[in-house]
Amino acid sequence: MARSPCCEKAHTNKGAWTKDEDQCLIDYIHVHGEGCWHSLPKGAGLLRSGKSCRMRWINYLRPDIKRGNFTEEEDELIIKLHSFLGNKWSIIAGRLPGRTDNEIKNYWNTHIKRKLISHGIDPQTHRPLNEIATTTTATSTTSYLDFIKNYPLSSLAIAKINLMKNNHTNNRYNYNNNNFSTTPITAPTLNYPKIDLVEDVNCTSSGITTEEEPPQQVQKQQQQQQQQQMQDMFESELNLELSIGLRPSANTAESKLQQVPNGYQLFDTVQSAMVAQSVCLCRQLGYQSNTKY
């Protein structure tokens, strides 16, 4: 009892759309709305596949599509989201109003990718190209000191790890029901040594100190203040990073992520810390400032 055969492929045009075809599609959607792509061509009198109509509408004809060059803010957001999500263009597009997944994908492949490569950053891993060969198998068994030794983290990334170490011992960040929460875990995580952050919240230097000086009241207070600032910043960034996918639907990668047992686990492995590092690295290269690659 299957459906009747589809004859969509018969007698369909291919290639560039004409103005008449565009207008025909626009008029039809204005009257009948989006959806039912399969039956749309027949109803609209178009010799196109439903798939082609959908693509044309979503990527080109939709009235809310934003035209023109990408802004620096959009650049930065795309890189950040890509470092987190990979090639999930539709999800990334969902975070950039008016931009389509196809447009972002093209922009990534023609602009951002090249810029990252020219600056020695692998566009897939968001890590320095010359370090990729030796870091492909970082696991939770890697000691944090080994990791630091090989991949000096930005202070921001370190601060994030410290905060998790200090404030959420034996916790990991989970993504459930569109929110991050901390939930006890049993799986082994990194053995974080205590590393006090005392400088450089803007990723302008390596900023790592490994031993605390003999306590002095003023220093303590300053450190507490800085730590609080870092926590605020961290939570702020986390909100951005983890608010990805607030509109999950049944068949999206977002919903799949949420379906992973124990939720969407972030920063519980060395790789996750690398993500933080890579984002910071991009910033160091100018994405946060007014300078461009």
Place this chain on the structure above:
DNA sequence: AACAGATCCAACCGCGAAATA
């Protein structure tokens, strides 16, 4: 002006998941 190579981007293709008969 003419040509070649590089770049851009709209459009196509194949695949997997969901829906449906």
Place this chain on the structure above:
DNA sequence: TTATTTCGCGGTTGGATCTGT
């Protein structure tokens, strides 16, 4: 339960345009 269609996604292609010589 199974076979098939439909939909949406990411990867790729190829024609149009740009740039350098």
